[in-house]
Amino acid sequence: MRQKAFKEQVFKLLFRAEFNTKEELLQQLPFYFEIGDLTVNPEDRARIEERLCAILDRLPEIDARIASTLKNWKPERIGKVELAVIRMTIYELESEADTPPAIVINDAIELARKFGQEGAGQFVNGVLAAFVPKP
Numbered sequence: 001m002r003q004k005a006f007k008e009q010v011f012k013l014l015f016r017a018e019f020n021t022k023e024e025l026l027q028q029l030p031f032y033f034e035i036g037d038l039t040v041n042p043e044d045r046a047r048i049e050e051r052l053c054a055i056l057d058r059l060p061e062i063d064a065r066i067a068s069t070l071k072n073w074k075p076e077r078i079g080k081v082e083l084a085v086i087r088m089t090i091y092e093l094e095s096e097a098d099t100p101p102a103i104v105i106n107d108a109i110e111l112a113r114k115f116g117q118e119g120a121g122q123f124v125n126g127v128l129a130a131f132v133p134k135p
Helices: 003-018 022-035 042-057 059-069 080-095 101-115 120-131
Strands: none
Touching: 003 022, 003 042, 003 080, 003 101, 022 042, 042 059, 042 080, 059 080, 059 120, 080 101, 080 120, 101 120
């Protein structure tokens, strides 16, 4: 599975975290993969589930970092699509040191543009800029 397809599947599942508890979401995984929009082999499915669980485990920490970064903006106002993209990308920026931050953020912007409302890509880019390691 290509990296962009992998990220899109993780994003779609993470988006559901806003509407379900972690336990409910994990119970829904078999159904997601059975009727999803993409055929996923067992290895890729395991990778997707592993990434999703890792992000969900760190969600309180990630959300606290997002809240502390926002200026004149409350986290509750962030659209659900944008929030899922930001959460996933912060995790990746902090956990995947082998991928350049510019590529990680560009992938996030593309997801936000594809699934979010108008201006979502710019908003996501602005929030994520605070999480890019400074040289």
